[in-house]
Amino acid sequence: MNSESFNNVPPFNNDGAIFMTSKRTIDNCKVGLLGVPYDGTSCFRPGSRFGPSAIREISTGIETYCPQLDLDLENVNFTDLGSLDVPLGNTISTIKCIKDATLKLLKHNLKPLIIGGEHSITTGVIEAMIKDYPNLLILQLDAHADLRDEWLGNKHSHACTMKRCLEILPSQKILQVAIRSGTKSEFKEMNDNNRLIPHTSGESASHLKKALQQFIGTPIYLTCDLDWFDPSVMPGTGTPEPGGFIWKDFAAIIEVIKEHKLVGADVVELSPMLDTSGISTILAAKVIRSLIMLLDK
Template identity: 65%
Template structure:
């Protein structure tokens, strides 16, 4: 599907369960970014968007936690963005353009990655519409390096780049358990690091975000936030992660807030032949569609 001279979406790999294929009356727009050009350990996230879509028909449309059904919501799946091979700069710019396109139509974007470097493009596309934007990052890694492997737009640098373009400079980073000493020093000094005890309600997150009720929130979810026991299909797994019940605790906090956009990144489905990683990612996508549908 050709949108303009720069943007083309490929929907040959199917669509997410219940999605429309046009934007009419839709408030939420899904698009994939099949990119893993800066992967530094195990590649394969370029297959993430198609895996989430293909397996989504195996999940129920109803979510008992949110008491919502996808069948009652209108959302479009544009397909996956056609992107060039090679360096990330052109990809990030295309993601920015695609995000702006949806924002101009009053549609809340949900990106299916792809590696984490794509988040920079989404944030760049949103901040002109919402300069007061706040980012919530669920991740095993801080991603605050200034450069990695010679690139400033590497997945390991994505939150550094996002902070640079974020007018509010407000970011909460939850579940970080891997990074350099410099990164952890910054996390603590800037009071960005949100602790969470697995199996418990998300008290620290709730308290940190309480002053920002009504403010626009962007959620970026790197799937290595989850423990490798339930999310083996990711390029940089990190022991000591979280389970679905912990994401459910985060949902309880987010549903109080004004979520305007989100992404799910770092699914490498071919690293998990059981496909439980893809199923988990699809269920997360279902929850995010529902959270994006809530009016605040």
């Protein structure tokens, strides 16, 4: 889908699979899925451009019912708008394209759920989100801090995403959950600004719960870099980092977020060609199932 055709929502992407149980109309839908198949700055192992289609294809492999939230996707009105055509060689044009598409989703009263692609795409989404939600709070699940000012000469590299988001976010409010990899100065920045929220695998997300207490009713955007999960359960990602989390830990995060006002989310960095068993793609689809339900409020 190019950004021109997106002016007239629908059309929908009828060429390939859509996420299971998605409606093929935007009528009565509160949530809009949009794929962004971009991996132009991936510095180690590329391939996340194939994430959106892989997730859609595999989505029928999980149940529509979520026992944790006691909700069934079949009863949720959400729409899968297909994927954007992005200029892979040009990061700045890509981010602009994502911003314009997100603005259109918001104009149609659809809460955006963006499927990456690499993490750099988040900047474009946030540029659009702050128009409707100037006091937006970003919650980041990620192995890496992504606070570099530039990486390999590119200020819009996926290693710089949170730095760019901070620059465009009037509230400056980003909570970075259990980041476990970064430079000494990135960790200093997170700690000095009370942004690093600890989380222990196997426990409830009590630190996050406490940190979010003052933000009841504040619009929250969740950016979920799938490398937050442990490489044992998420091998299919470009920059895997040992020492990560499992599904139960994500479920603990969901327990906290469900009490808050989630207005948008993205799920990024799945690289299906590195996912030889398919388990990473299944995990990504299950994360998206939970987020569709949380956004449909």
